[in-house]
Amino acid sequence: MRSKNRSDGPSFLEAARRKQIVQCAIDVLAEEGFRRATLARIAERAEVSKSVVVYHFGAKDGVFEQVVAEVFGTANAEVQPRVQAAPSAAGKLRTYLRARLEHLDANRAHMQALFELWMNFRTEDGAMRLGEPDATETVDAIERILTAGQKSGEFTAFSAPVMAMTIRQAVDGALLRLRTEPDLDLAAYAEELVALFDRATRSQA
Amino acid sequence: MRSKNRSDGPSFLEAARRKQIVQCAIDVLAEEGFRRATLARIAERAEVSKSVVVYHFGAKDGVFEQVVAEVFGTANAEVQPRVQAAPSAAGKLRTYLRARLEHLDANRAHMQALFELWMNFRTEDGAMRLGEPDATETVDAIERILTAGQKSGEFTAFSAPVMAMTIRQAVDGALLRLRTEPDLDLAAYAEELVALFDRATRSQA
Amino acid sequence: MRSKNRSDGPSFLEAARRKQIVQCAIDVLAEEGFRRATLARIAERAEVSKSVVVYHFGAKDGVFEQVVAEVFGTANAEVQPRVQAAPSAAGKLRTYLRARLEHLDANRAHMQALFELWMNFRTEDGAMRLGEPDATETVDAIERILTAGQKSGEFTAFSAPVMAMTIRQAVDGALLRLRTEPDLDLAAYAEELVALFDRATRSQA
């Protein structure tokens, strides 16, 4: 295991190495898919030996866990504050969609990688590794906006969980489209979704 | 591959075995995911030796191809006629959502399996095996309904491709929910989606 | 095992089947090599099931043994009488070379197949299956001609075993050439060998 260094936390170099490896893992996941994201492949990208990866992360799954943390983290860090800042529930929803798709546009590899893990990262016995806890984090946030909007009268009546899931899936739809259509105009896509879910949610006159 | 049956095509027993193995493959895919859907695991479920699977399908991929054919086939056979029969575009869309979710309800393993393959079934060189051609089949069908409805004035203005993808993803959202919430009321879920996309698509007064 | 039929020996049909299968084995060996000469491949060529081959020959090796017998048999049947008929030792040698290459010309597949087996047909423990007994049959026959010629004064002094082996190998040389040069003029090749070994063997003036 890693030797202690004087400042007690991970050294600067250590952090850099970890970040580099995580980034390479993201790239491999995004470009070649989960199945090809082997230790050897990741190490090769990072131009280090497999052992280095194991050394820093304990095991292969450790890298993926870090990828998830990293990607979730940066996504939330970028999206949440903007959503919080929006005044109304409807505004928050619009902001959410725009922020998510802007972030997707700027971090395609990150999101593709997360998607690969989302679908495939499982424990030894086949159970999903990214299940409720992680999914909930995302969907619940949307759900809270929706229920708030319903309470305030901005939104019409609908099942918040269903709507929330549909919204989350709509964003993933953009991600999927990107796979075969890399030139997709995500800003336009975002506006379409904004309009779509505005009609779907807003209080009827 | 087994030697050609010169006369009558696959025998009754042969067909039964194939069906049995395909079903086991579906179950393994649905319950344990693509990565654990190995020859050994599938054979174990079917209580036959690995060789039997190879004997009947030539290679592992042959099983998966059959799974796709089977699942696509039964899904389309059930959904399409009902959609065709609906009179208006709006009716077709409602019927599509209901039919898809009813079918999902009755064929959970099938759909989970298809989903696993959808995400992971790749060729030797990493290219998706279920890519554009298959995806298009589904999304395009929805898109055609949408554009027809826009022409007839039933639907308002929106990007048909984006709406179509969102609808497809909404259905998959139900599938994902099922993973962690097996008691989900899919009929209610369907009605929510029907209402949601009705508001999202219908011509404004 | 095969059921008795009234005339005690193999029935006519039985013999025909066996011949057909042996011929197919020869073709596969000649065209695709020993390693690809599998039971399945041979059966496929013969348009029968693998089981038929096993039924008639007991096991795969039985087919190959029959191939050897067949090819050796027809080769000897054609070459030996002509050699016997030649008056002198020198004449026998010339006749041997011409007869062998004519036979090769007319039975390319047979000889290629024999060659494949010669090189590869081994017992379970890796020992050659076509060793001394079979090789000797061929080389010894040549050797006898050579020693006779030396006794009669037609041939000069040399080691008969070495010369015999060299002659046998010279014929196989033609076979090898055929592999990459199918249009090779074997009659001309024969005359070259005749002249070559005439100079190499004949009594010096």
Added chain:
Amino acid sequence: MRSKNRSDGPSFLEAARRKQIVQCAIDVLAEEGFRRATLARIAERAEVSKSVVVYHFGAKDGVFEQVVAEVFGTANAEVQPRVQAAPSAAGKLRTYLRARLEHLDANRAHMQALFELWMNFRTEDGAMRLGEPDATETVDAIERILTAGQKSGEFTAFSAPVMAMTIRQAVDGALLRLRTEPDLDLAAYAEELVALFDRATRSQA
């Protein structure tokens, strides 16, 4: 394949391992034939796990390729200079035969192994792996000596390609004899071939 050694090429230990494995492959090929020269058998001989072989050579074929290179290399390195040094065409031919058989004497396993590969080493689709290019290298070298000798008047008229092939095959004849007669006196065999081909080639008085 092992990860690249970025600095100095193969390490000393690496080279030793590779050499050891190649040697074991040669031994297995020579003693048990191509078909039994499996990864498992080779590894067993080398007293390492199968994975080690794969680790060092990437795949089984890599070992065989190395065997060919190794054996071809040492054979040529020993024979060619001696042949070059001989003054006349006749002298070169004599030297060639002696050098080849001396080398065979000292490297029986090497030559048997090469022979096995020669006959059996094929690509996925059944094509010979050691075909024209490699064969030509050997036969052409002999052919050049022969045509030179004919031009200079040392040799009589004959087809150089046929003579060259016959000479090559004569050497292989010795190799074959060794299989069943390990005590064969190769020096004497060489002198017999020298005399034989001297008579067969030299200009008539």
Added chain:
DNA sequence: GATGAATGAGATTTCATTCAT
């Protein structure tokens, strides 16, 4: 006589992981 179905042994290859240096 003949066949399809099934099987098990064994071959190659991939890959995460361990370990000595």
Added chain:
DNA sequence: TATGAATGAAATCTCATTCAT
């Protein structure tokens, strides 16, 4: 910290053979 070497488990696939019909 880092690496090369080694390993064993597991995966896919091939193939001769057996067996019930």
